[in-house]
Amino acid sequence: MIPSSxxxxxxLHRLTADEAIEELEAFIGEAYCAGVPAVRVVHxxxxxxxxxxxxxxxxxxxxxxxxxSGWTWEGGDGVTVVELAD
Numbered sequence: 163m164i165p166s167s168x169x170x171x172x173x174l175h176r177l178t179a180d181e182a183i184e185e186l187e188a189f190i191g192e193a194y195c196a197g198v199p200a201v202r203v204v205h206x207x208x209x210x211x212x213x214x215x216x217x218x219x220x221x222x223x224x225x226x227x228x229x230x231s232g233w234t235w236e237g238g239d240g241v242t243v244v245e246l247a248d
Contacts, residue, residue: 171202179215194225194246203242
């Protein structure tokens with residue numbers, strides 16, 4: 163697996179939960195069509211609302227193979243790394 167620092171990323175800071183999901187859905191669709199193996203989703207740590215919204219939404223998506231919290235050097239719980247389906 164390539165280092166996550168080289169994955170394309172979307173920054174969802176300052177968005178509402180609904181806006182974030184709309185942005186994320188478009189981003190994942192574009193990344194999948196471009197053949198990108200994985201993406202980084204930056205939602206921040208804050209209150210955890212965006213993180214929980216994103217992580218509740220991801221398992222329901224057919225383009226998502228798996229996801230995980232970022233490693234410490236990737237941003238920890240402020241980042242979700244998403245592996246896209248083949």
